[in-house]
Amino acid sequence: MTEPDTRGSAEDAAAQADAIDRIMGQWALECPDLDVSALEIIGRLSRFAALVQARLDAVFAEYGLQSWEFDVLSALRRAGAPYELTPGELDRALLITSGTTTHRVTRLEARGFVTRRRDDDDRRVVRVRLTDAGVEIQAAAHAAHAANEVRILSGLSDAERSALLDGLRAMGRVLGDRSEGVAAV
Amino acid sequence: MTEPDTRGSAEDAAAQADAIDRIMGQWALECPDLDVSALEIIGRLSRFAALVQARLDAVFAEYGLQSWEFDVLSALRRAGAPYELTPGELDRALLITSGTTTHRVTRLEARGFVTRRRDDDDRRVVRVRLTDAGVEIQAAAHAAHAANEVRILSGLSDAERSALLDGLRAMGRVLGDRSEGVAAV
């Protein structure tokens, strides 16, 4: 077997258990004294993030993009004209290390989606800028990507959606995910 | 700069915006016609999963473990005595490919936390089993890990917690994350 098995197997009854319910059930049997209450939330958070990512990747692939490529192009695009950021700003926006940014930018430069140039005022600084081709492919992929995200969430009721959103906002507060980083509006 | 910057910067007022709010604000300015409603949820899901993972990693490191090591040890532990699964079962439980499982098991075997042996009834099958040392380190790390998860969520009110949980359960349903995989109870 080559790929991980992410599909559901049986179309079972209404209140079906998901993988985390099963895992919690196993712990309850094996280690009844262990506090697994937080697993219910954190386990789902990371598992579902992985499952969602797989679905997003499928759409990016239709445009010949890796999701990390799309992430960089989008960060540049939403920075506004002239669609330019420094590597350091990309580090912070994308939660990646500086070495990773160097590598990503080099690859995107080779594909013709971004350019690099030294800043004249501070020659330590590099300016990474989206090319026209970069703007184009980002726009095309983004439209499909947004539709894909909407499709993924289309199975949620309004109440579920807003519960999820409220809960996630609270998580953002707890995690201290303040919005510094990337160039202001 | 070597590490990504994940801390919040300013201890600002009550209804503070997080990084996703900022990103949505940028899109609203740059592409007002683009539907970014789903980004609010999916963006947070994946961003927060990454932020949480970084906090979990810190605790695993105190026990000399990578999180992928802990993941394997835990999957074996919760399978119940004799703490044994096949590589294929690990693939499915951990959402990884078979090559990755081979590599993980080899490393854990070298550290003395698991053993490998061929199944006698079906010699294609391998049995990966936790050693005593494996059981011990998993138990120690798991106690600290569970406490860490509880700590991370301690900033949530009961209402926020249950909203988040309800929302995530709905996501599990939407994503079809049925619990097959790993050996039954």
Added chain:
DNA sequence: TTCGAATATCTTGATGTCAAGATAGTAACG
């Protein structure tokens, strides 16, 4: 001005992961 500290980016080496395919064992069907 000069020199040390700080900053921004890039380089290096190691590593975890995947996709694709190789190997070996089992099952099914004549």
Added chain:
DNA sequence: CGTTACTATCTTGACATCAAGATATTCGAA
């Protein structure tokens, strides 16, 4: 039996990522 399909695991090669450190530039204080 024997051949073919299937299954389980492992191997290989490519690659994204990270941590640590190297390089180049700017800033600040004596």
